[in-house]
Structures are given as structure tokens and as C-alpha cells.
Amino acid sequence: MARASRSPAAEDASTVIYADPSGPGGVLSLDPGAWQRDLCGTIGNRTFTAEERRSLPVRVPAQPVCPAG
Incomplete structure (x- = not known):
């Protein structure tokens, strides 16, 4: 660990x-903003699947979590 x-x-x-x-x-x-930028750089502007959302430790919307562009 x-x-x-x-x-x-x-x-x-x-x-x-x-x-x-x-x-x-x-x-x-x-920095949460840095985490979001890294995440969005990895996953792009897409929605998480229902299974992905269930596996996350917090609720996320059923729409893209990253800004378009």
C-alpha cells in the first residue's frame, strides 16, 4: 500500500x-479540477454506462461529465 x-x-x-x-x-x-481535466482527457466527452455509474463512489449524471470541445 x-x-x-x-x-x-x-x-x-x-x-x-x-x-x-x-x-x-x-x-x-x-486539485479536483486537475482530476477532471485528466479524466476528460482520458474518456472524452461521453456518458458513463449504467454499470460504470453504479461502480463509482459518488452519483454522477446520466450525461457527459466533461465539457464538449
Whole structure:
């Protein structure tokens, strides 16, 4: 399991640096906007299937979650 640690790079609380015993660690952004941009860059402007929506930890609309364009 990965563990988080504080570092000067994370002093503004916008990122966390993590170490993973099974592989390389890294820097994880804590900015929800960055998460949405990364997600939208991966899935594009599409709706989640009913099965995908059921598997998510929060409710999402039955329409695209990413802005068009």
C-alpha cells in the first residue's frame, strides 16, 4: 500500500508525494479540477454506462461529465 509523506513540494497542500513499495511513487495533485481535466482527457466527452455509474463512489449524471470541445 502506498504511503503519503510531506515534502517542501507539497507545502501549499495542492499535491501529495507518495511512495509505493511495489513500484515508483510520485506526485499526486489534490486539485479536483486537475482530476477532471485528466479524466476528460482520458474518456472524452461521453456518458458513463449504467454499470460504470453504479461502480463509482459518488452519483454522477446520466450525461457527459466533461465539457464538449
